Amino acid sequence: xxxxxxxxxxESHDADxxxxxxxxxxxxxxxxxxxxxxxILTAIPFALVMTGVLxxxxxxxxxxxxxxxxIVVHMIYFLHMNTKSEGxxxxxxxxxxxxxxxxxxxGSLWVMYHxxxxxxxGAHDMTGMG
Amino acid sequence: MSATTVKTDQADVFYLEEEPHHEEGSxxxxxxxxxxxxxxxxxxxxxxxxxxxxxxxxxxxxxRELFDLDLVAINTAMLLFSSITxxxxxxxxxxxxxxxxxxxxxxxxxxxxxxxxxxxxxxxHLIHEGATPQRSxxxxxxxxxxxxxxxxxxxxxxxxxxxxxxxxMKGLIPANKxxxxxxxxxxxxxxxxxxxxxxxxxxxGMLR
Numbered sequence: 001x002x003x004x005x006x007x008x009x010x011e012s013h014d015a016d017x018x019x020x021x022x023x024x025x026x027x028x029x030x031x032x033x034x035x036x037x038x039x040i041l042t043a044i045p046f047a048l049v050m051t052g053v054l055x056x057x058x059x060x061x062x063x064x065x066x067x068x069x070x071i072v073v074h075m076i077y078f079l080h081m082n083t084k085s086e087g088x089x090x091x092x093x094x095x096x097x098x099x100x101x102x103x104x105x106x107g108s109l110w111v112m113y114h115x116x117x118x119x120x121x122g123a124h125d126m127t128g129m130g
Numbered sequence: 131m132s133a134t135t136v137k138t139d140q141a142d143v144f145y146l147e148e149e150p151h152h153e154e155g156s157x158x159x160x161x162x163x164x165x166x167x168x169x170x171x172x173x174x175x176x177x178x179x180x181x182x183x184x185x186x187x188x189x190x191x192x193x194r195e196l197f198d199l200d201l202v203a204i205n206t207a208m209l210l211f212s213s214i215t216x217x218x219x220x221x222x223x224x225x226x227x228x229x230x231x232x233x234x235x236x237x238x239x240x241x242x243x244x245x246x247x248x249x250x251x252x253x254x255h256l257i258h259e260g261a262t263p264q265r266s267x268x269x270x271x272x273x274x275x276x277x278x279x280x281x282x283x284x285x286x287x288x289x290x291x292x293x294x295x296x297x298x299m300k301g302l303i304p305a306n307k308x309x310x311x312x313x314x315x316x317x318x319x320x321x322x323x324x325x326x327x328x329x330x331x332x333x334x335g336m337l338r
Contacts, residue, residue, distance in 0.1 A: 031217040038210055042328075046203050049333045060337050067329035071322055078213055078318040086160045097167040101174040108178035 026080055034077025041070040155308045162312045166319050169282075173323050176278055177330060180271040184331075185338065188266035193335030196261055198252070202332045205248045206324065209283075212241035213321045220314055228302050231310075235294050238317070242287045249280050272331060279327055282320050289313055 026034075045063040048054055054062070075081040075094075083091050219234035253273070256262075263273040293313060297306050 026217070026221075028218075028221060031214060031221070034217075035210070035214045038213075042203075042206055042210065045329065045333055046199065046206075049336050050199055056337050060334065063329055063333050063337070067325050070325050074213075074318060074322045074325070078217065078321070079315060086163070089160055090163045093164055093167050097170050100171060104171075104174050105178050105181065109181050112182040 026077065030077050034073055037073045037077070038070055041066045041073065155305070158308055159311060159315075162315060166315060169319070170323075173275075173278070173326070176271075176275040177326060180275050180331060183267040183271040184335070186267035188268075190266040190269070191259070191261050192268070193332070193338060196256060196259070197332055197335060199332065199336065201248060201252055202328055205245055205252075206328050208241050208245040208248065209321050209324050212238045212245065213318055215241060216314055216317050220310065223302060223307060223310055226302055228297065231302065232294055232297060235290060235297075239287055239290050239294075242283055242290070246280060246283055246287070249276070253277075275331065276327060279320065279323055282316075282323075286313070286317055286320060289316070 045066045048059045048062060052059070081090065081094065085091075215234050215238045219231050219238060222230035222234055256269075261269055263270045290313060293306065293309055296309070300306060
């Protein structure tokens with residue numbers, strides 16, 4: 001009997017949530033905030049790279065930073081991510097995905113960078129051959 | 131009925147005697163989100179490939195010689211505009227305004243087509259200059275990553291047109307609303323991927 005109760009609780013919550021889903025699409029205001037922030041966060045990196053006013057390292061850092069912030073802006077204002085939707089499972093899936101993505105990206109770049117460095121003598125001969 | 135009660139008294143039951151009632155489509159949004167996350171992993175792999183091979187020009191042209199940032203900026207604007215117009219379509223859908231929803235969806239589709247057109251023009255220009263996918267590992271990785279994103283946008287537009295027809299024929303019924311919400315997530319997700327593309331491929335490429 002207790003098992004049945006436990007199963008009913010999240011279900012009723014889901015049904016409740018579904019009823020509120022109409023309000024989960026944000027408002028005109030939240031879309032405009034997201035849009036304006038995105039425009040700013042796109043214009044800054046493009047302007048920096050096109051004009052080249054800052055040293056390369058500083059430009060690269062700002063470009064990467066703007067991208068990360070803009071992705072978060074899109075997640076919040078366009079994809080309406082929050083910790084409560086679908087009982088928190090969308091957030092759990094997102095966190096899991098981010099962990100996997102970071103492991104794959106960082107791991108690949110790290111391993112292949114060291115492989116390149118350690119294979120340097122061969123790599124010189126190979127560049128001409130492509 | 132009484133027979134089952136007698137049975138439950140005697141032995142434990144390890145299954146639900148009655149299937150819990152789920153509203154139709156109540157799990158669709160979560161399921162579609164999980165699909166998007168797996169799609170995200172595909173792009174992560176392609177980004178990793180580009181990160182590893184992005185410097186192997188095989189004595190061919192590099193990003194500085196090939197990329198036209200003005201074009202990329204216009205493309206980025208197209209996709210961003212299409213994102214906000216899709217948002218307006220969702221707001222119109224919430225109000226139950228079928229005609230406005232269709233108009234905003236059409237505008238979104240046009241921005242999407244403009245994005246695709248500019249991207250195909252860029253690809254054509256590159257291939258015309260001899261910068262084909264076969265030229266170097268950098269170009270193979272570039273065409274695979276950017277092409278996969280373009281292919282997603284293409285299917286997004288096909289999906290969008292399909293939904294416009296369905297909304298036109300059946301109106302804003304719950305099933306169509308659910309489909310529009312799925313496409314909304316897909317469309318905004320593609321814009322998120324594009325942030326990664328223009329940052330890592332184009333802008334960082336120019337800084338290399």
